[in-house]
Amino acid sequence: MSKVFEEIKIIFTTGISEEYLGEDVKLVEHMLQCADLAKEAGAPDYLVVASLLHDIGHLLVDDAPGAQDAGIDMHHDVVGAEWVAARFPVSVAEPIRLHVAAKRYLITTQKDYLAKLSPSSVHTLNMQGGALNQEEVIDFISRVGAEDAVRVRLWDDMAKIRNKPTSKLEDFKEAIDSLALLS
């Protein structure tokens, strides 16, 4: 078993019962659902793994309910991306770094996107800075991994169904092992 897979397994197992604040789904099941949606869409392995790990930052920081209620952003996107970047190629890490910015991008560029968001996601959107201005839109889309981040984001928004049967973490072991920089 690779060291990276083992680390992920520990983080997922430790956080198995952690609720996704304000959402009707647990964090780990949310990430597994997101990875399944990526797989079902025929996404390449690096994007399936990015989807699987996109919210790992929530499991790495103690973003206590009080923080969100108080409007404090714990920047789980950056925390998660840094952890992933130390273990996987840029193609996996950057969509994770940009998945919150992708929400802001989609809000700005797609009229009907806001209606697709959960109430909690709308709440955190304001905390995360809301819509982008024209300059920020151009800046976002020119970044490495931006288009992939938009894809992850759309699966992310759909992956919030409590008790939906999902793959197991082990089902992604091969993809994780093939992409991990450390063995």
Ligand SMILES: [Fe+2]
């Ligand atoms: Fe998510």
